Amino acid sequence: MAGDKATKEKLLESAKREFLEKGYMKASLRTICKNAGVTTGALYFFFQGKGDLLRELVEEPLKGLTALIRQHFAEEMERGIGVVSLETDRQDIDAAKEVVRFLYRHYDVCLLLLTKSQGSEYENVVSRFADYGEEHYRMLTAEAARGCGVPALDGYLVHWMSYMQINAFVHLLIHEPDVEKALGYIEQVVVYLVSGWNGLLQTGGAVQDPADDREKRRKP
Amino acid sequence: MAGDKATKEKLLESAKREFLEKGYMKASLRTICKNAGVTTGALYFFFQGKGDLLRELVEEPLKGLTALIRQHFAEEMERGIGVVSLETDRQDIDAAKEVVRFLYRHYDVCLLLLTKSQGSEYENVVSRFADYGEEHYRMLTAEAARGCGVPALDGYLVHWMSYMQINAFVHLLIHEPDVEKALGYIEQVVVYLVSGWNGLLQTGGAVQDPADDREKRRKP
């Protein structure tokens, strides 16, 4: 009657707005229904409850994103480590851009998932992503350590770097609404992250001793 | 009688526990009062409400932390940029360590402030810190750009880097309860961040063109 073919869609839309605006916890089902022009009962016809509402909004993009992320980590493993050319830099950047494009294709939902899901079953999504990275990077550093004689990085640092990477995407999503700009920034972010990683590996994670590095550098 | 002069202190203690356990939003004043062995009325004698309770818990350390952070940013400004020696690296690390020590000296409260304050007036504290950094670094890069001919970094990147730095502390606080270990890690974190920064500045934030950088590098 009211709005033709929509209701469920209207509810999802309204929920998305409310979740984004107030965050999962403070979001009110009453308000969601009111803004959708529908009664509470209707919501419960289509969804099991608040959690389910978020789930339907987020589950599919989440699956896509997870797959994308794991796949790229896996590819990195295959490319292996060791001597790295500009070629590989490009590959890293392209991988990152693919993730960015995915995030912006599902802009609202990803923002919601990554920044407004506190209190829901998804509140640890970012950490979970970081954990995926940790798995891979742990293997990578171990191998690097064996192959090149550099000491393996501490587990904490590996976890932190993974977390930084994921957070880079989250930060982008929050602060830069424009995809094209985001794609531009991500290139430099990757440069930063790669430089940081290399910096760490060169020193074996230890602060450099004067003899190693006498040349001048700029600093932050 | 049993606690004598305690009441307010007991409330603060109980509130800290509850906030840390459930987060600001899900924390219940009832529970806080019950665990403090006191009634709701008492709470409202000492505090204006939920927000005020958090405020009294957090305000002082927050001021200290803010001062510390701004001061260090300011010092960096004074040291200026340009040619950087190992000496300056050490200064950066020491500054970071001072922050770490402060954070762990007020472990609970800082954890609360930085990770459990969603829904309160402090929910954007981390962003605010990042903004302080942004201010400073923006000036820094501008100067660097003028002095050295490198193009100035985009504002977004500057903000992101500030954010990464703050987040490094937050991550540490969450995942490493032991100060000594934390102090060890922060050194390497600084190395990483400095390397990243340098990497970015060298390329002017643009992805390197093949001729510039032919030598082999390790990569993540």
Add this chain to the structure above:
Amino acid sequence: MAGDKATKEKLLESAKREFLEKGYMKASLRTICKNAGVTTGALYFFFQGKGDLLRELVEEPLKGLTALIRQHFAEEMERGIGVVSLETDRQDIDAAKEVVRFLYRHYDVCLLLLTKSQGSEYENVVSRFADYGEEHYRMLTAEAARGCGVPALDGYLVHWMSYMQINAFVHLLIHEPDVEKALGYIEQVVVYLVSGWNGLLQTGGAVQDPADDREKRRKP
């Protein structure tokens, strides 16, 4: 297609299960429909509502049971009172057994009707049955009083005894799922009830005075 002519039957079956499991009040039409593999609308095509659903399930057996009970009470009236032989005992027992057989022939529905109908129009069925008994027994005791000089029993006691009789069947149905065993028990139950009745009549409902009853008896 899968069930063809079934739908209504499936609904009745599903409703029976749900009512038995949760009781009339707590039973959910949603659940009933879901378990019947049918939508709410379908239910309302065949039935007027929750009450009607129970009615269709229960009405016919209820009529049968009512008829059976009234008939037996009537027969007792015809047999009259007064001197009673073993023969009459047998008749009582056979009557009771017939009721038991009926109850177990419609086991589920009778259980439902007699023990799970709270909140429906049938919640007083047991009382109503007891009332039938009361009618008859009132006449019976009145006659006995006139004929034998014993004082008539108080109306309350008559009602209570009727109620006990009905309840004996209900108790059986609840606690003994096997007809054969039930038929065995009912014999003894009748013995008990007849003994009780005789005991009451002998004393005129008054507690016996010592002279009347000096012999030793076992007691509960």
Add this chain to the structure above:
Amino acid sequence: MAGDKATKEKLLESAKREFLEKGYMKASLRTICKNAGVTTGALYFFFQGKGDLLRELVEEPLKGLTALIRQHFAEEMERGIGVVSLETDRQDIDAAKEVVRFLYRHYDVCLLLLTKSQGSEYENVVSRFADYGEEHYRMLTAEAARGCGVPALDGYLVHWMSYMQINAFVHLLIHEPDVEKALGYIEQVVVYLVSGWNGLLQTGGAVQDPADDREKRRKP
């Protein structure tokens, strides 16, 4: 403010009325509060919820009643079985009367507990009482069987008799609001129950064979 010293009492009173009128399940907390002239929050200040409200109403009388019942069963055990005189009859009757007095001293609450508690944690109270009886009577019949050569009664019958006894009280409470009358009736009820019990024991629970019992008896 509204009504001086009462609120909790008013809530309990209002709840009692509502529970008695509609039964536990259909009773509405809203209505209870409205009739008490109080808001929902007030109810939850004094009680944990619907269940707790009933509990506070019922728990104490329940304890008293349980104690009374168990004590009387225990006394019966001590008096033992075997030859029983009128004396013991009187004891039985007095015990029953004590129970009746207790029930009527807490008339409303007992009625509520015994007949309107479906859906609450007390819905099986009557069965639980019957179980107490069963325990005792099982021992009693076993002893009687050993001592007097009569076959022990089937467990089912014992349970049923216990249940009948309890139900006798419940029936009284429902149908006879006047204590004095109730006390009068209970005497006859005991006579009935004792007669029934004796009748059963004499025949060993089997239907009598003609030779055993030729004398005339009245019958129901």
Add this chain to the structure above:
DNA sequence: CATGAATGAGGTTTCATTCAT
């Protein structure tokens, strides 16, 4: 200082029922 009572608005959820298709 502190209590304990009370408010009132809001939360999520469930239900029997209706009706256009």
Add this chain to the structure above:
DNA sequence: GATGAATGAAACCTCATTCAT
């Protein structure tokens, strides 16, 4: 015959807050 969407009222409950004492 049957579907699936939608209603609307009511359910229980929790919360931060207030205030007379």
